[in-house]
Amino acid sequence: MAQYPSRVTAAGGAALAVFVCLLGFGQSASLAEGPRRPNIVLIFADDLGWQETGFTGSDYCETPNLDRLAGEGMVFRNAYASAGNCQPSRACMLSGQYTARHGVYAVGSTNRGPVEL
Structure with missing residues (x-):
């Protein structure tokens, strides 16, 4: 014989589902009030x-x-560029390393042939 849930069990399950939903809404509101990131x-x-x-x-x-944007915000006026062209700066941003570490000094290849002494 098949077991069917009674009305009391169904009502209890619905009440539990509503309680869990309300509990979740309370948590999301408290998490939203955390410290703001810049x-x-x-x-x-x-x-x-x-x-x-x-x-x-x-x-x-x-x-x-x-x-x-400069008038409403903050302007960074002190900077340093370790190379005088764009590619080393891009490589710094992508790698998080200084130019001397990632070794990108030019837009194209820096291979100039064998060094003759």
Whole structure:
């Protein structure tokens, strides 16, 4: 003979399901109130000098969105580039290493042939 759940068992199961759902909503609300992480926007541009944006005083290049971001946020003014072209900087960002560690110094190959003494 097949066993069917009684109405009491079904009602108890429904009440338990509602209780678990409400318990989950309370936890998600308390987790949402945790510490806020900072919003960081890193703008990484090729061939853009520090003096070529509007917020640094340039009249030549129009950069209204960068100017607005700089006015409303924080501008990082001290930087160091270990190489004078774009590829080593990209390799630093992708690898998390200094140029001397990852060895990328040029856009193309740095192999210039055998060294003659």
